[in-house]
Amino acid sequence: MTSAIRTTALGKRYGRQWALRDCSLQVPAGKITALVGPNGAGKTTLLKLAMGLLAPSAGEIEVLGQSPQREPALVLARVGYVAQERPLYPRFTVSDILRMGRELNSRWDGAGARERLVKRDIPLDRQVRRLSGGEQAQLSLALALGKRPDLLLLDEPASSLDPLARRALLTELVDAVAADGITVLLSSHLIADVERVCEHLVILSRGRVQLAGDIDTLREEHQMIVGPRIDPAAAAADPAVVSAHHAERESALLVRCPGKVPPDGWRTEPLSLEDLVLAYLENPAAGSPAPVAAAEVGS
Amino acid sequence: MTWLTWRLHRWEAALGLALLIAFGVGVLLLTLLGSHLLAQIAGACPPSTISGSATAVSGSATANIAACSELAAEYQSGFLVGWQWVLIVGIVLPVLAGVFVAAPLVARELEKGTHLVAWAQGVTRHRWFLARVGLVAAAAVVGAALQAAIGQGWFAMQRGVGGGGLGGPSLWEGFEIGPPVVIAYTLFAIALGVAMGAAIRRTVPAMAATLVGFVVVRVAVGVFARRSYLPPLTVRESILGSSISLVPGGSGSGSTFNPVSDWLLNLGIGNYMNAAGHPVSSATVSQLLGQCTYPDDGGAPTCPAAANGIVQLLSYQPASRFWLFQGVETAIFVVLALALFALAYRLVMRMR
Numbered sequence: 094m095t096s097a098i099r100t101t102a103l104g105k106r107y108g109r110q111w112a113l114r115d116c117s118l119q120v121p122a123g124k125i126t127a128l129v130g131p132n133g134a135g136k137t138t139l140l141k142l143a144m145g146l147l148a149p150s151a152g153e154i155e156v157l158g159q160s161p162q163r164e165p166a167l168v169l170a171r172v173g174y175v176a177q178e179r180p181l182y183p184r185f186t187v188s189d190i191l192r193m194g195r196e197l198n199s200r201w202d203g204a205g206a207r208e209r210l211v212k213r214d215i216p217l218d219r220q221v222r223r224l225s226g227g228e229q230a231q232l233s234l235a236l237a238l239g240k241r242p243d244l245l246l247l248d249e250p251a252s253s254l255d256p257l258a259r260r261a262l263l264t265e266l267v268d269a270v271a272a273d274g275i276t277v278l279l280s281s282h283l284i285a286d287v288e289r290v291c292e293h294l295v296i297l298s299r300g301r302v303q304l305a306g307d308i309d310t311l312r313e314e315h316q317m318i319v320g321p322r323i324d325p326a327a328a329a330a331d332p333a334v335v336s337a338h339h340a341e342r343e344s345a346l347l348v349r350c351p352g353k354v355p356p357d358g359w360r361t362e363p364l365s366l367e368d369l370v371l372a373y374l375e376n377p378a379a380g381s382p383a384p385v386a387a388a389e390v391g392s
Numbered sequence: 393m394t395w396l397t398w399r400l401h402r403w404e405a406a407l408g409l410a411l412l413i414a415f416g417v418g419v420l421l422l423t424l425l426g427s428h429l430l431a432q433i434a435g436a437c438p439p440s441t442i443s444g445s446a447t448a449v450s451g452s453a454t455a456n457i458a459a460c461s462e463l464a465a466e467y468q469s470g471f472l473v474g475w476q477w478v479l480i481v482g483i484v485l486p487v488l489a490g491v492f493v494a495a496p497l498v499a500r501e502l503e504k505g506t507h508l509v510a511w512a513q514g515v516t517r518h519r520w521f522l523a524r525v526g527l528v529a530a531a532a533v534v535g536a537a538l539q540a541a542i543g544q545g546w547f548a549m550q551r552g553v554g555g556g557g558l559g560g561p562s563l564w565e566g567f568e569i570g571p572p573v574v575i576a577y578t579l580f581a582i583a584l585g586v587a588m589g590a591a592i593r594r595t596v597p598a599m600a601a602t603l604v605g606f607v608v609v610r611v612a613v614g615v616f617a618r619r620s621y622l623p624p625l626t627v628r629e630s631i632l633g634s635s636i637s638l639v640p641g642g643s644g645s646g647s648t649f650n651p652v653s654d655w656l657l658n659l660g661i662g663n664y665m666n667a668a669g670h671p672v673s674s675a676t677v678s679q680l681l682g683q684c685t686y687p688d689d690g691g692a693p694t695c696p697a698a699a700n701g702i703v704q705l706l707s708y709q710p711a712s713r714f715w716l717f718q719g720v721e722t723a724i725f726v727v728l729a730l731a732l733f734a735l736a737y738r739l740v741m742r743m744r
Contacts (some may be wrong), residue, residue, distance in 0.1 A: 143514055165516045174512040180505035182400070190397060197513035206405045232507075240514060243668035 096124040097244045097276040098143055098155060103153035104300075106137050113137040113258040116152070120278050120293070125388065127287040127308075128280040129381040130297035131369055135176055136280035140354060141247045143278070144174045157243055170199060173237030177248040179229055183222035187215060198240040200212075206239035209265065219369055227258025234262060238269050245270075247279040251286055259283075263290050296370060298377045308366065314351040315369055319343055322360035335379045336372040347372045393515060393523030398588035401528060402494050402627035408535050411488075415481050415539065422474040429467045436460050465490060471550065477544045482569040485539050486578040487606050489532045494585025495598040497524060498740060501594045507743075523739050526731065529582045538576035539572035545716035563711050564655035568614065570718045581606050598630045611725060619657050621720045625649075627704035631664065631677055653711035667701030677702060 097121035105113040113135035120126050128136050141147040142154050145161030145168055154161065163166040180360055181190060187210060195201045210217065215228050224232065230250065237245060251259040252268070267290055276359070281287055287294065287308075294311060296304040304311070304365055317334070323343045328337040335347040345362070373379055398405075436459045501507040511517050547566045568574070584605050589598040627649045649656075664672040679703070684695040709717065 146511060146744065165518075166514075168517045169512070170514045172512075174508075176505065176508035176512070178505050178508075179542060180508055181508075182506055183504075185399070185639075193396055193399070194513070196393065199514055238508070289585065 095122045096120060099155045100139075100142075100150035101154075103139075103142065103149055103154050105135070105147060106150040110302050112151075112192065113142070113297075114151075114245040116297070116300065116302055118302045119307055120276065120295070120296055122276050123274055124281065124292045125255075125277040125290055125294060126293040126351075127291035128278060128295050128297060129284070129287060129374075130280075130283070130303075132372055134245065134297040136297055137248055140174070140248050140278070140280060141244055144172060145169065147173075170240075171243045173242035173245045174251060175230075175233045175245075175247045176239050178277060179251070180385065181221045181229060181233060182219065183220070185221050186218050187221070187232060188217045189219065189225070190232055191217070191239070194239045196237050200241040202239050202241050206235045209235045209238070213261065213265075216258040216287060220346065220377065225258070227254050229259065230254055230258065230259065230262050232266065235264060238275075241273070242275060244283045245275050245277045245279075250279055251281065251283060265288055284370050287370075288366045294370075294374050298374060303377065303379070304373050311369065312364070312366065315347060315349050315364060316353075316355065316360045317347050317364040317368065319345045320353045321357070321361055336376050393519060394527065396467045396510075397524050398523075401493065401531075401611075405531060408489065408531075409491075410518040412483065412535060412538055412542075415485075416542050418477060418481075419474070419542050422470075422477065423546060423549065426467065426470055426474070429463065429470065433460065433463045433467060436463055449722055457631045474546070475550075478569060482539065482574060483610075483633040486532075486536060486574065486581040487513040487603060488577060489535070489600045490581025490585040490602045490606055492584040493532070494530060495589045495602040496595045496738065497528060497586050497589055499593055499595045500599040501590030501739060502589075502743075503595050517741060521737055525582075525586055525736070529579060529733075532578050532582050533575055537571065539723050540569065540574035543569040544571055545575070562651075562655075563714055564709070567714070567717070567721075570714075572718045572722040573725070576729070577610065579729040580725040580732070581608070583729035583736070584609075587710070587736040587739070590736045590743075607727070613721065618717065618721060619655075619709070621717050622709070622713060624657050625667035626707045628665070628707050631681065631699065631704055633669070633701050649706060649708055650711065657707045657709065658705075662706040665703050669678050672702055675717045 096119040098118075099121075101117050103113060103116040104111060105253070112133075116135070116139065118354060126141065130136055136148065140150055143156050143161060145156075145165050148162055156168050157171055159167045182193075185193070191203060191206055191210075194206065195203050204369060207217070213228070213231050214232060215224065221229060221232065234247075234250065237247075239262075248264075251262055254262060263286060266277070266279075267277065279291070292308060294306060294308050306314075310350065318341065322339055322342055323340050325337065325344075328334050328339075328344065331348075333348045333350050335349055338345045347364070432647050443448040474539040498507075501510060510520060515523075544566075547569060568577075581602070582729050585598070588601040588605065589595070592601060594600040629649075664674065677699075680696055680699040684699075686693045
C-alpha cells in the first residue's frame with residue numbers, strides 16, 4: 094500500500110494544549126479516506142499540518158513523499174485544500190476566483206473548472222457573497238480540483254449544506270476522483286456521507302488515532318453479538334470488546350474478532366457503519382492497540 | 393500574484409489616484425488664483441524687497457513699500473490656505489496609505505480566513521508576501537513621488553517668486569514635504585501597517601495601531617531628533633535689535649545667520665548673556681525691556697543703559713545643511729521601514 098500521507102508520532106500543541114498528539118497514520122493513495130472524530134479531535138489540525146498551514150510541534154509528516162514544511166512549493170503545487178469555513182474573497186466574482194486559480198497554479202485546468210460550475214448553473218459573473226452556501230462549496234471544490242491535485246484535503250466539505258446541495262457536492266467529488274484517480278482525505282461527522290463516499294476510515298479521538306482501516310475490512314472484522322448477560326467487568330477487560338451494553342438478561346457486545354463465529358448461545362445482529370463509529374467514539378479507550386489478528390485478515 | 397494583488401487593491405489604487413489628482417488640481421487652482429497677485433507684486437515691489445533682506449531697503453524704494461506690503465498681506469492670506477493645504481495633504485496621504493491599505497493587507501486575510509485559500513494555492517507564502525507587499529509598497533512609493541513632486545513644485549514657486557521675503561515659507565518649513573522624506577514616510581507607513589496587521593491579526597486594531605505608531609514616530613523624529621542631526625551653529629543677537637541685527641560668533645565660524653533660509657532652533661527662548669559673558673536671567677531681560685520707551689514715529693527705542701550689550705545666543709541649522717538633513721531623515725525612515733518589513737515577513741512565515 095503506497096501512502097499519500099504518512100505521519101509518525103505527529104503532534105501539534107497550542108500553548109499547553111495538545112490538539113493532536115502522538116498521531117501515526119497512513120492515508121492510502123488513490124482512495125477516499127474519511128477522517129472521523131468528535132469536535133476538537135484534531136481533524137482540522139491534521140489537515141492543516143498536511144497543507145503546511147501549521148507546523149508540527151512533534152513528530153513527522155510526509156505528504157506525497159515531501160515535507161510540507163521543508164518543501165512547501167512541491168506540496169502546494171500538488172495538493173488541493175478546502176478549509177472548513179470555505180473562505181473565498183466575498184467581492185470576487187466566480188470568474189475572478191477562477192482567474193485567481195489560473196494565476197496561482199501551474200497545472201490549472203480552467204476549462205474543467207468552468208465546466209463544473211456551468212453544469213451546476215452557477216453564473217460566472219456573480220459575486221461570491223451572492224452565492225448560496227451550496228454554490229460556494231461547489232466553487233471552493235472547483236478551485237481545489239482546478240489545480241489538478243494529486244491529493245485533495247477537504248475539511249467538513251458538506252457541513253452546513255442542505256441535503257440536496259450535500260448530495261450534489263459529494264457526487265461531484267466522487268466523479269472527479271473516479272476520473273482522475275485523486276487521493277482524497279476528508280473530515281466529516283456525517284457518517285452517512287462517509288458511508289456513501291469513502292473507502293478508508295480513520296477515527297481520531299482526543300488527538301490520537303483510535304481506528305484506521307478499509308471500511309469493508311473493518312466491517313468484516315467487527316460483529317455485534319447478543320447473548321446471555323455476562324459480567325460487565327469481564328466484558329470491559331476483554332481487548333476484543335469495543336463496547337458493551339448490558340440489559341437485565343442480555344448483553345450486546347461490539348467485538349473485533351476477525352473471522353470468528355460467535356460462541357454458542359450468541360447471535361449476530363446487523364451492524365451499520367454508524368454504530369461501529371459511534372461505539373468507538375463512545376469508548377475512547379477502545380481500539381488501541383489493534384488486535385493482532387487484524388493483520389492476518391487484512392492481508 | 394500580480395493580478396491577484398491588483399484585484400484586491402484596485403479600488404484603493406483608484407481612490408489613491410483620485411486623491412492625487414484632486415491634490416494636483418487643487419494646487420493648480422491655487423497657483424492660478426495667486427499668479428495674478430504675484431505678477432502685481434513683482435511690478436510694485438522693488439527687487440531688493442523681494443530678495444528677502446529687509447535691512448537692504450534703500451531710500452528710493454520707500455515710496456513703493458506701502459503698496460507693496462498691502463499686496464503682500466493680501467497674498468499672504470491666500471497663500472496660507474495653500475500652504476496648509478499642501479502641508480496637510482503631504483502629511484496625511486502617507487498615513488492614509490498605511491492605515492487603509494497596508495494595515496488590512498495581512499490582518500483582513502487572517503480575520504476573514506481567506507489566507508487559508510491564498511496560502512493553499514500553488515504559490516508559496518514567501519512569494520505571496522513578496523508580491524503582495526512589494527507591489528503595494530512600490531505603488532505607494534510612486535504615489536508618494538507624484539505627491540511630493542506636486543507639493544515641491546508649488547513650494548519652490550512660492551519661494552522663487554518672493555514668497556520667502558514676503559513672509560512665505562522658509563526653506564526649512566518645507567522640510568516635511570521634501571521629496572526624499574515624503575517617499576521615506578510613505579514606505580515607513582506601509583511597512584508599519586503590514587507589520588501591525590501581521591502582529592495584531594485584526595483589521596481595526598491594526599489600523600489604529602498604525603495610525604498611532606506613525607504619528608508618534610513622525611512627531612518624535614520631527615520634534616526631538618531632527619534638530620540635532622548635526623550640532624547647531626550659534627550666533628549672538630542684541631536684545632535691542634528691532635530688526636534682526638547680528639553678530640556672528642559661537643561655533644559658526646565665519647557663517648552668518650539668515651532668517652529666511654536658516655532654521656532657528658530656540659526662538660524666544662532664554663540663553664541671554666551680558667557683555668562680560670555672564671548669563672542673564674530672562675526675568676531681568678524682560679524687566680529691562682519693559683523700561684524701554686518707544687517713540688511715536690517708529691524709530692529706535694530708548695532703553696536703560698544696562699540693556700546695552702546683552703545678547704541672546706541663537707542656535708540654528710543653516711540652509712546649506714538642508715539636503716544633508718533630508719538624507720539623514722530619509723535614511724532613518726527607510727531603515728525603520730526595512731526593519732518592519734522584515735518583522736512582518738517573519739510573522740507571516742511563522743503563522744503555523
